[in-house]
Amino acid sequence: MAKTIFITGASRGFGKIWAEAFLKRGDQVVATARDLSTLSDLVSTYGDQILPIKLDVNDRAADFDAVKKAKDHFGRIDVLINNAGYGLFGAIEETSEKEARDQIETNVFGLLWMTQAVLPVMREQGSGHIIQVSSVLGIATLPVLGIYNASKFAVEGLSETLATEVKGFGINVTLVEPNGFDTDWAGGSAIRTETISAYDGVKEAFNAGLTEDSFGVPAATVDAILKLVDAEQPPLRYFLGKVALPWVKQVYAERLASWEDWKDVAIAAHGK
Structure with missing residues:
Protein backbone atom coordinates (compact mmCIF):
# COMPACT_ATOMS: atom_id res chain seq x y z
CA MET A 1 0.00 0.00 0.00
CA ALA A 2 1.36 3.43 -0.96
CA LYS A 3 2.50 5.67 1.88
CA THR A 4 2.76 9.41 2.32
CA ILE A 5 6.33 10.21 3.29
CA PHE A 6 7.57 13.61 4.45
CA ILE A 7 11.34 14.00 4.05
CA THR A 8 13.44 17.03 4.94
CA GLY A 9 16.74 17.92 3.29
CA ALA A 10 15.68 16.33 0.00
CA SER A 11 17.85 18.50 -2.24
CA ARG A 12 20.78 16.06 -2.42
CA GLY A 13 22.49 13.10 -0.79
CA PHE A 14 20.41 10.55 1.08
CA GLY A 15 17.35 12.81 0.99
CA LYS A 16 17.25 13.08 -2.79
CA ILE A 17 18.09 9.40 -3.34
CA TRP A 18 15.45 8.17 -0.91
CA ALA A 19 12.77 10.58 -2.14
CA GLU A 20 13.22 9.32 -5.68
CA ALA A 21 13.11 5.69 -4.53
CA PHE A 22 9.80 6.27 -2.76
CA ALA A 33 14.59 21.93 0.50
CA ARG A 34 15.90 25.44 0.95
CA ASP A 35 16.22 25.71 -2.84
CA LEU A 36 13.23 24.23 -4.68
CA SER A 37 15.10 24.20 -8.00
CA THR A 38 16.99 21.16 -6.69
CA LEU A 39 13.70 19.23 -6.79
CA SER A 40 12.60 20.32 -10.27
CA ASP A 41 13.69 17.04 -11.88
CA LEU A 42 11.55 15.01 -9.49
CA VAL A 43 8.59 17.33 -9.97
CA SER A 44 8.82 17.09 -13.77
CA ASP A 65 3.11 25.31 8.31
CA ALA A 66 4.85 22.72 6.10
CA VAL A 67 3.25 19.86 7.99
CA LYS A 68 -0.16 21.51 7.66
CA LYS A 69 0.35 21.91 3.90
CA ALA A 70 1.32 18.26 3.61
CA LYS A 71 -1.68 17.08 5.64
CA ASP A 72 -4.07 19.31 3.69
CA HIS A 73 -2.62 18.15 0.36
CA PHE A 74 -2.32 14.38 0.88
CA GLY A 75 -4.69 13.84 3.82
CA ARG A 76 -2.19 12.09 6.07
CA ILE A 77 1.51 11.66 6.87
CA ASP A 78 2.60 8.07 7.40
CA VAL A 79 6.33 8.63 7.73
CA LEU A 80 8.51 11.59 8.68
CA ILE A 81 12.18 11.33 7.77
CA ASN A 82 14.19 14.01 9.55
CA ASN A 83 17.14 14.09 7.19
CA ALA A 84 18.13 17.77 7.09
CA GLY A 85 21.51 18.47 8.64
CA TYR A 86 25.18 19.03 7.89
CA GLU A 105 20.26 24.64 15.78
CA THR A 106 19.94 22.63 12.57
CA ASN A 107 20.87 19.11 13.64
CA VAL A 108 18.99 19.12 16.95
CA PHE A 109 16.41 21.91 17.11
CA GLY A 110 15.39 21.64 13.45
CA LEU A 111 14.75 17.94 13.99
CA LEU A 112 12.91 18.65 17.25
CA TRP A 113 10.60 21.25 15.67
CA MET A 114 9.72 18.94 12.77
CA THR A 115 9.04 16.11 15.20
CA GLN A 116 6.77 18.29 17.31
CA ALA A 117 4.95 19.48 14.20
CA VAL A 118 4.10 16.01 12.92
CA LEU A 119 3.15 14.38 16.22
CA PRO A 120 -0.42 15.79 16.41
CA VAL A 121 -1.10 14.48 12.91
CA MET A 122 0.18 11.00 13.73
CA ARG A 123 -1.61 10.90 17.10
CA GLU A 124 -4.88 11.76 15.35
CA GLN A 125 -4.25 9.00 12.80
CA GLY A 126 -3.31 6.52 15.51
CA SER A 127 -0.23 5.56 13.50
CA GLY A 128 3.01 6.87 12.11
CA HIS A 129 6.75 6.34 11.88
CA ILE A 130 9.31 9.00 12.72
CA ILE A 131 12.74 8.25 11.26
CA GLN A 132 15.56 10.36 12.63
CA VAL A 133 18.71 10.39 10.51
CA SER A 134 21.34 10.27 13.22
CA SER A 135 24.82 8.81 12.74
CA VAL A 136 27.13 6.18 14.16
CA LEU A 137 28.77 9.32 15.59
CA GLY A 138 25.78 9.58 17.90
CA ILE A 139 27.02 6.39 19.59
CA ALA A 140 30.80 6.63 19.22
CA THR A 141 32.98 9.64 18.47
CA LEU A 142 35.75 10.76 16.15
CA PRO A 143 38.10 13.71 16.64
CA VAL A 144 37.63 16.97 14.67
CA LEU A 145 33.87 16.34 14.64
CA GLY A 146 33.15 17.17 18.26
CA VAL A 166 4.56 7.86 21.73
CA LYS A 167 4.50 4.07 21.44
CA GLY A 168 1.03 3.99 22.98
CA PHE A 169 -0.27 6.26 20.21
CA GLY A 170 0.74 3.76 17.53
CA ILE A 171 3.79 5.82 16.55
CA ASN A 172 7.17 4.19 16.00
CA VAL A 173 10.55 5.92 16.19
CA THR A 174 13.75 4.78 14.48
CA LEU A 175 17.24 6.22 14.65
CA VAL A 176 19.07 5.60 11.37
CA GLU A 177 22.81 5.50 12.09
CA PRO A 178 24.95 5.51 8.95
CA ASN A 179 28.69 5.14 8.97
CA GLY A 180 30.53 7.25 6.40
CA PHE A 181 29.06 7.42 2.90
CA ASP A 182 30.18 9.15 -0.30
CA THR A 183 27.58 11.90 -0.11
CA ASP A 184 28.14 15.66 -0.12
CA TRP A 185 28.07 15.61 3.71
CA ALA A 186 31.85 16.12 3.91
CA GLY A 187 31.95 18.18 0.72
CA GLY A 188 30.23 21.39 -0.30
CA SER A 189 27.55 21.17 2.39
CA ALA A 190 30.08 20.91 5.23
CA ILE A 191 31.42 23.77 7.36
CA ARG A 192 35.08 23.89 8.39
CA THR A 193 36.49 25.91 11.26
CA GLU A 194 39.51 28.17 11.14
CA THR A 195 42.49 26.07 12.05
CA ILE A 196 44.80 26.15 15.05
CA SER A 197 48.15 24.61 14.09
CA ALA A 198 48.42 22.73 17.39
CA TYR A 199 45.74 20.34 16.08
CA ASP A 200 47.44 19.58 12.77
CA GLY A 201 48.73 16.25 14.09
CA VAL A 202 45.28 15.21 15.29
CA LYS A 203 43.80 15.96 11.88
CA GLU A 204 46.59 14.15 10.05
CA ALA A 205 46.04 11.06 12.18
CA PHE A 206 42.29 11.28 11.59
CA ASN A 207 42.73 11.54 7.81
CA ALA A 208 45.32 8.75 7.77
CA GLY A 209 42.78 6.40 9.31
CA LEU A 210 40.32 6.87 6.47
CA THR A 211 40.37 4.49 3.54
CA GLU A 212 38.27 4.14 0.41
CA ASP A 213 36.52 1.20 2.06
CA SER A 214 35.49 3.41 5.01
CA PHE A 215 32.73 4.99 2.92
CA GLY A 216 29.65 3.29 1.60
CA VAL A 217 27.78 3.86 -1.67
CA PRO A 218 24.74 6.10 -1.01
CA ALA A 219 22.50 4.46 -3.62
CA ALA A 220 23.06 1.09 -1.94
CA THR A 221 21.04 2.28 1.08
CA VAL A 222 17.75 2.37 -0.85
CA ASP A 223 16.72 -1.23 -0.18
CA ALA A 224 17.46 -0.86 3.53
CA ILE A 225 15.36 2.32 3.78
CA LEU A 226 12.43 0.78 1.90
CA LYS A 227 12.53 -2.24 4.24
CA LEU A 228 12.60 0.07 7.26
CA VAL A 229 9.63 2.11 6.06
CA ASP A 230 7.65 -1.06 5.35
CA ALA A 231 8.49 -2.85 8.62
CA GLU A 232 5.51 -3.54 10.88
CA GLN A 233 7.75 -3.45 13.95
CA PRO A 234 10.69 -1.24 13.04
CA PRO A 235 13.75 -1.19 15.30
CA LEU A 236 14.70 1.76 17.48
CA ARG A 237 18.22 1.78 16.02
CA TYR A 238 19.22 0.87 12.48
CA PHE A 239 22.79 0.91 11.19
CA LEU A 240 23.64 1.62 7.55
CA GLY A 241 26.96 0.36 6.26
CA LYS A 242 29.41 -2.38 7.22
CA VAL A 243 31.76 -0.24 9.33
CA ALA A 244 29.35 0.91 12.03
CA LEU A 245 28.50 -2.27 13.94
CA PRO A 246 32.03 -3.71 14.33
CA TRP A 247 33.31 -0.32 15.46
CA VAL A 248 30.50 0.18 17.99
CA LYS A 249 31.06 -3.32 19.38
CA GLN A 250 34.69 -2.42 19.99
CA VAL A 251 33.79 0.91 21.59
CA TYR A 252 31.24 -0.65 23.92
CA ALA A 253 33.59 -3.47 24.93
CA GLU A 254 36.10 -0.82 25.99
CA ARG A 255 33.43 1.14 27.87
CA LEU A 256 32.15 -1.92 29.71
CA ALA A 257 35.68 -2.89 30.72
CA SER A 258 36.34 0.58 32.10
CA TRP A 259 33.05 0.65 34.01
CA GLU A 260 33.84 -2.75 35.52
CA ASP A 261 37.27 -1.52 36.60
CA TRP A 262 35.64 1.34 38.52
CA LYS A 263 32.47 -0.40 39.72
CA ASP A 264 33.57 -0.67 43.38
CA VAL A 265 34.12 3.09 43.49
CA ALA A 266 30.72 3.65 41.87
CA ILE A 267 28.94 1.36 44.36
CA ALA A 268 30.63 3.01 47.32
CA ALA A 269 29.47 6.40 46.02
CA HIS A 270 25.86 5.26 46.48
CA GLY A 271 26.25 5.68 50.23
CA LYS A 272 23.97 2.91 51.39
Missing part, protein backbone atom coordinates in the same frame (compact mmCIF):
# COMPACT_ATOMS: atom_id res chain seq x y z
CA LEU A 23 8.36 8.01 -5.80
CA LYS A 24 9.50 5.25 -8.15
CA ARG A 25 7.56 2.66 -6.23
CA GLY A 26 4.40 4.79 -6.06
CA ASP A 27 4.54 6.50 -2.68
CA GLN A 28 3.47 10.12 -2.24
CA VAL A 29 6.35 12.31 -1.12
CA VAL A 30 6.52 15.67 0.59
CA ALA A 31 10.05 16.85 -0.15
CA THR A 32 11.53 19.93 1.49
CA THR A 45 9.00 13.30 -13.63
CA TYR A 46 6.47 12.52 -10.90
CA GLY A 47 4.05 15.47 -11.05
CA ASP A 48 1.30 15.44 -8.44
CA GLN A 49 2.91 12.51 -6.65
CA ILE A 50 5.41 14.91 -5.06
CA LEU A 51 4.71 18.05 -3.04
CA PRO A 52 7.83 20.25 -2.92
CA ILE A 53 8.02 22.73 -0.05
CA LYS A 54 10.65 25.41 0.46
CA LEU A 55 11.77 25.06 4.07
CA ASP A 56 14.50 25.98 6.52
CA VAL A 57 13.94 23.51 9.37
CA ASN A 58 15.39 26.03 11.84
CA ASP A 59 12.17 28.06 11.43
CA ARG A 60 9.76 26.39 13.86
CA ALA A 61 6.66 28.20 12.57
CA ALA A 62 7.56 27.25 9.00
CA ASP A 63 7.94 23.61 10.06
CA PHE A 64 4.40 23.59 11.45
CA GLY A 87 28.67 18.33 9.20
CA LEU A 88 30.91 20.74 11.07
CA PHE A 89 34.60 19.85 10.83
CA GLY A 90 37.14 21.23 13.28
CA ALA A 91 38.65 20.69 16.71
CA ILE A 92 36.47 21.80 19.61
CA GLU A 93 38.87 24.61 20.55
CA GLU A 94 38.74 25.89 16.98
CA THR A 95 34.95 26.13 16.86
CA SER A 96 33.37 29.58 17.04
CA GLU A 97 30.22 30.29 18.99
CA LYS A 98 28.26 30.87 15.78
CA GLU A 99 29.49 27.63 14.22
CA ALA A 100 28.57 25.63 17.33
CA ARG A 101 25.15 27.24 17.72
CA ASP A 102 24.32 26.86 14.01
CA GLN A 103 25.26 23.17 14.11
CA ILE A 104 23.07 22.42 17.12
CA ILE A 147 30.15 19.47 17.85
CA TYR A 148 28.66 17.22 15.19
CA ASN A 149 29.14 14.25 17.55
CA ALA A 150 27.40 16.24 20.29
CA SER A 151 24.46 17.07 18.03
CA LYS A 152 23.92 13.42 17.15
CA PHE A 153 24.28 12.29 20.77
CA ALA A 154 21.48 14.78 21.52
CA VAL A 155 19.34 13.32 18.72
CA GLU A 156 19.89 9.84 20.16
CA GLY A 157 18.75 10.82 23.66
CA LEU A 158 15.81 12.84 22.41
CA SER A 159 14.58 10.11 20.10
CA GLU A 160 15.02 7.20 22.49
CA THR A 161 12.92 9.11 25.02
CA LEU A 162 10.36 10.03 22.34
CA ALA A 163 9.94 6.36 21.42
CA THR A 164 8.78 5.54 24.96
CA GLU A 165 6.38 8.48 25.02
Whole structure:
Protein backbone atom coordinates (compact mmCIF):
# COMPACT_ATOMS: atom_id res chain seq x y z
CA MET A 1 0.00 0.00 0.00
CA ALA A 2 1.36 3.43 -0.96
CA LYS A 3 2.50 5.67 1.88
CA THR A 4 2.76 9.41 2.32
CA ILE A 5 6.33 10.21 3.29
CA PHE A 6 7.57 13.61 4.45
CA ILE A 7 11.34 14.00 4.05
CA THR A 8 13.44 17.03 4.94
CA GLY A 9 16.74 17.92 3.29
CA ALA A 10 15.68 16.33 0.00
CA SER A 11 17.85 18.50 -2.24
CA ARG A 12 20.78 16.06 -2.42
CA GLY A 13 22.49 13.10 -0.79
CA PHE A 14 20.41 10.55 1.08
CA GLY A 15 17.35 12.81 0.99
CA LYS A 16 17.25 13.08 -2.79
CA ILE A 17 18.09 9.40 -3.34
CA TRP A 18 15.45 8.17 -0.91
CA ALA A 19 12.77 10.58 -2.14
CA GLU A 20 13.22 9.32 -5.68
CA ALA A 21 13.11 5.69 -4.53
CA PHE A 22 9.80 6.27 -2.76
CA LEU A 23 8.36 8.01 -5.80
CA LYS A 24 9.50 5.25 -8.15
CA ARG A 25 7.56 2.66 -6.23
CA GLY A 26 4.40 4.79 -6.06
CA ASP A 27 4.54 6.50 -2.68
CA GLN A 28 3.47 10.12 -2.24
CA VAL A 29 6.35 12.31 -1.12
CA VAL A 30 6.52 15.67 0.59
CA ALA A 31 10.05 16.85 -0.15
CA THR A 32 11.53 19.93 1.49
CA ALA A 33 14.59 21.93 0.50
CA ARG A 34 15.90 25.44 0.95
CA ASP A 35 16.22 25.71 -2.84
CA LEU A 36 13.23 24.23 -4.68
CA SER A 37 15.10 24.20 -8.00
CA THR A 38 16.99 21.16 -6.69
CA LEU A 39 13.70 19.23 -6.79
CA SER A 40 12.60 20.32 -10.27
CA ASP A 41 13.69 17.04 -11.88
CA LEU A 42 11.55 15.01 -9.49
CA VAL A 43 8.59 17.33 -9.97
CA SER A 44 8.82 17.09 -13.77
CA THR A 45 9.00 13.30 -13.63
CA TYR A 46 6.47 12.52 -10.90
CA GLY A 47 4.05 15.47 -11.05
CA ASP A 48 1.30 15.44 -8.44
CA GLN A 49 2.91 12.51 -6.65
CA ILE A 50 5.41 14.91 -5.06
CA LEU A 51 4.71 18.05 -3.04
CA PRO A 52 7.83 20.25 -2.92
CA ILE A 53 8.02 22.73 -0.05
CA LYS A 54 10.65 25.41 0.46
CA LEU A 55 11.77 25.06 4.07
CA ASP A 56 14.50 25.98 6.52
CA VAL A 57 13.94 23.51 9.37
CA ASN A 58 15.39 26.03 11.84
CA ASP A 59 12.17 28.06 11.43
CA ARG A 60 9.76 26.39 13.86
CA ALA A 61 6.66 28.20 12.57
CA ALA A 62 7.56 27.25 9.00
CA ASP A 63 7.94 23.61 10.06
CA PHE A 64 4.40 23.59 11.45
CA ASP A 65 3.11 25.31 8.31
CA ALA A 66 4.85 22.72 6.10
CA VAL A 67 3.25 19.86 7.99
CA LYS A 68 -0.16 21.51 7.66
CA LYS A 69 0.35 21.91 3.90
CA ALA A 70 1.32 18.26 3.61
CA LYS A 71 -1.68 17.08 5.64
CA ASP A 72 -4.07 19.31 3.69
CA HIS A 73 -2.62 18.15 0.36
CA PHE A 74 -2.32 14.38 0.88
CA GLY A 75 -4.69 13.84 3.82
CA ARG A 76 -2.19 12.09 6.07
CA ILE A 77 1.51 11.66 6.87
CA ASP A 78 2.60 8.07 7.40
CA VAL A 79 6.33 8.63 7.73
CA LEU A 80 8.51 11.59 8.68
CA ILE A 81 12.18 11.33 7.77
CA ASN A 82 14.19 14.01 9.55
CA ASN A 83 17.14 14.09 7.19
CA ALA A 84 18.13 17.77 7.09
CA GLY A 85 21.51 18.47 8.64
CA TYR A 86 25.18 19.03 7.89
CA GLY A 87 28.67 18.33 9.20
CA LEU A 88 30.91 20.74 11.07
CA PHE A 89 34.60 19.85 10.83
CA GLY A 90 37.14 21.23 13.28
CA ALA A 91 38.65 20.69 16.71
CA ILE A 92 36.47 21.80 19.61
CA GLU A 93 38.87 24.61 20.55
CA GLU A 94 38.74 25.89 16.98
CA THR A 95 34.95 26.13 16.86
CA SER A 96 33.37 29.58 17.04
CA GLU A 97 30.22 30.29 18.99
CA LYS A 98 28.26 30.87 15.78
CA GLU A 99 29.49 27.63 14.22
CA ALA A 100 28.57 25.63 17.33
CA ARG A 101 25.15 27.24 17.72
CA ASP A 102 24.32 26.86 14.01
CA GLN A 103 25.26 23.17 14.11
CA ILE A 104 23.07 22.42 17.12
CA GLU A 105 20.26 24.64 15.78
CA THR A 106 19.94 22.63 12.57
CA ASN A 107 20.87 19.11 13.64
CA VAL A 108 18.99 19.12 16.95
CA PHE A 109 16.41 21.91 17.11
CA GLY A 110 15.39 21.64 13.45
CA LEU A 111 14.75 17.94 13.99
CA LEU A 112 12.91 18.65 17.25
CA TRP A 113 10.60 21.25 15.67
CA MET A 114 9.72 18.94 12.77
CA THR A 115 9.04 16.11 15.20
CA GLN A 116 6.77 18.29 17.31
CA ALA A 117 4.95 19.48 14.20
CA VAL A 118 4.10 16.01 12.92
CA LEU A 119 3.15 14.38 16.22
CA PRO A 120 -0.42 15.79 16.41
CA VAL A 121 -1.10 14.48 12.91
CA MET A 122 0.18 11.00 13.73
CA ARG A 123 -1.61 10.90 17.10
CA GLU A 124 -4.88 11.76 15.35
CA GLN A 125 -4.25 9.00 12.80
CA GLY A 126 -3.31 6.52 15.51
CA SER A 127 -0.23 5.56 13.50
CA GLY A 128 3.01 6.87 12.11
CA HIS A 129 6.75 6.34 11.88
CA ILE A 130 9.31 9.00 12.72
CA ILE A 131 12.74 8.25 11.26
CA GLN A 132 15.56 10.36 12.63
CA VAL A 133 18.71 10.39 10.51
CA SER A 134 21.34 10.27 13.22
CA SER A 135 24.82 8.81 12.74
CA VAL A 136 27.13 6.18 14.16
CA LEU A 137 28.77 9.32 15.59
CA GLY A 138 25.78 9.58 17.90
CA ILE A 139 27.02 6.39 19.59
CA ALA A 140 30.80 6.63 19.22
CA THR A 141 32.98 9.64 18.47
CA LEU A 142 35.75 10.76 16.15
CA PRO A 143 38.10 13.71 16.64
CA VAL A 144 37.63 16.97 14.67
CA LEU A 145 33.87 16.34 14.64
CA GLY A 146 33.15 17.17 18.26
CA ILE A 147 30.15 19.47 17.85
CA TYR A 148 28.66 17.22 15.19
CA ASN A 149 29.14 14.25 17.55
CA ALA A 150 27.40 16.24 20.29
CA SER A 151 24.46 17.07 18.03
CA LYS A 152 23.92 13.42 17.15
CA PHE A 153 24.28 12.29 20.77
CA ALA A 154 21.48 14.78 21.52
CA VAL A 155 19.34 13.32 18.72
CA GLU A 156 19.89 9.84 20.16
CA GLY A 157 18.75 10.82 23.66
CA LEU A 158 15.81 12.84 22.41
CA SER A 159 14.58 10.11 20.10
CA GLU A 160 15.02 7.20 22.49
CA THR A 161 12.92 9.11 25.02
CA LEU A 162 10.36 10.03 22.34
CA ALA A 163 9.94 6.36 21.42
CA THR A 164 8.78 5.54 24.96
CA GLU A 165 6.38 8.48 25.02
CA VAL A 166 4.56 7.86 21.73
CA LYS A 167 4.50 4.07 21.44
CA GLY A 168 1.03 3.99 22.98
CA PHE A 169 -0.27 6.26 20.21
CA GLY A 170 0.74 3.76 17.53
CA ILE A 171 3.79 5.82 16.55
CA ASN A 172 7.17 4.19 16.00
CA VAL A 173 10.55 5.92 16.19
CA THR A 174 13.75 4.78 14.48
CA LEU A 175 17.24 6.22 14.65
CA VAL A 176 19.07 5.60 11.37
CA GLU A 177 22.81 5.50 12.09
CA PRO A 178 24.95 5.51 8.95
CA ASN A 179 28.69 5.14 8.97
CA GLY A 180 30.53 7.25 6.40
CA PHE A 181 29.06 7.42 2.90
CA ASP A 182 30.18 9.15 -0.30
CA THR A 183 27.58 11.90 -0.11
CA ASP A 184 28.14 15.66 -0.12
CA TRP A 185 28.07 15.61 3.71
CA ALA A 186 31.85 16.12 3.91
CA GLY A 187 31.95 18.18 0.72
CA GLY A 188 30.23 21.39 -0.30
CA SER A 189 27.55 21.17 2.39
CA ALA A 190 30.08 20.91 5.23
CA ILE A 191 31.42 23.77 7.36
CA ARG A 192 35.08 23.89 8.39
CA THR A 193 36.49 25.91 11.26
CA GLU A 194 39.51 28.17 11.14
CA THR A 195 42.49 26.07 12.05
CA ILE A 196 44.80 26.15 15.05
CA SER A 197 48.15 24.61 14.09
CA ALA A 198 48.42 22.73 17.39
CA TYR A 199 45.74 20.34 16.08
CA ASP A 200 47.44 19.58 12.77
CA GLY A 201 48.73 16.25 14.09
CA VAL A 202 45.28 15.21 15.29
CA LYS A 203 43.80 15.96 11.88
CA GLU A 204 46.59 14.15 10.05
CA ALA A 205 46.04 11.06 12.18
CA PHE A 206 42.29 11.28 11.59
CA ASN A 207 42.73 11.54 7.81
CA ALA A 208 45.32 8.75 7.77
CA GLY A 209 42.78 6.40 9.31
CA LEU A 210 40.32 6.87 6.47
CA THR A 211 40.37 4.49 3.54
CA GLU A 212 38.27 4.14 0.41
CA ASP A 213 36.52 1.20 2.06
CA SER A 214 35.49 3.41 5.01
CA PHE A 215 32.73 4.99 2.92
CA GLY A 216 29.65 3.29 1.60
CA VAL A 217 27.78 3.86 -1.67
CA PRO A 218 24.74 6.10 -1.01
CA ALA A 219 22.50 4.46 -3.62
CA ALA A 220 23.06 1.09 -1.94
CA THR A 221 21.04 2.28 1.08
CA VAL A 222 17.75 2.37 -0.85
CA ASP A 223 16.72 -1.23 -0.18
CA ALA A 224 17.46 -0.86 3.53
CA ILE A 225 15.36 2.32 3.78
CA LEU A 226 12.43 0.78 1.90
CA LYS A 227 12.53 -2.24 4.24
CA LEU A 228 12.60 0.07 7.26
CA VAL A 229 9.63 2.11 6.06
CA ASP A 230 7.65 -1.06 5.35
CA ALA A 231 8.49 -2.85 8.62
CA GLU A 232 5.51 -3.54 10.88
CA GLN A 233 7.75 -3.45 13.95
CA PRO A 234 10.69 -1.24 13.04
CA PRO A 235 13.75 -1.19 15.30
CA LEU A 236 14.70 1.76 17.48
CA ARG A 237 18.22 1.78 16.02
CA TYR A 238 19.22 0.87 12.48
CA PHE A 239 22.79 0.91 11.19
CA LEU A 240 23.64 1.62 7.55
CA GLY A 241 26.96 0.36 6.26
CA LYS A 242 29.41 -2.38 7.22
CA VAL A 243 31.76 -0.24 9.33
CA ALA A 244 29.35 0.91 12.03
CA LEU A 245 28.50 -2.27 13.94
CA PRO A 246 32.03 -3.71 14.33
CA TRP A 247 33.31 -0.32 15.46
CA VAL A 248 30.50 0.18 17.99
CA LYS A 249 31.06 -3.32 19.38
CA GLN A 250 34.69 -2.42 19.99
CA VAL A 251 33.79 0.91 21.59
CA TYR A 252 31.24 -0.65 23.92
CA ALA A 253 33.59 -3.47 24.93
CA GLU A 254 36.10 -0.82 25.99
CA ARG A 255 33.43 1.14 27.87
CA LEU A 256 32.15 -1.92 29.71
CA ALA A 257 35.68 -2.89 30.72
CA SER A 258 36.34 0.58 32.10
CA TRP A 259 33.05 0.65 34.01
CA GLU A 260 33.84 -2.75 35.52
CA ASP A 261 37.27 -1.52 36.60
CA TRP A 262 35.64 1.34 38.52
CA LYS A 263 32.47 -0.40 39.72
CA ASP A 264 33.57 -0.67 43.38
CA VAL A 265 34.12 3.09 43.49
CA ALA A 266 30.72 3.65 41.87
CA ILE A 267 28.94 1.36 44.36
CA ALA A 268 30.63 3.01 47.32
CA ALA A 269 29.47 6.40 46.02
CA HIS A 270 25.86 5.26 46.48
CA GLY A 271 26.25 5.68 50.23
CA LYS A 272 23.97 2.91 51.39
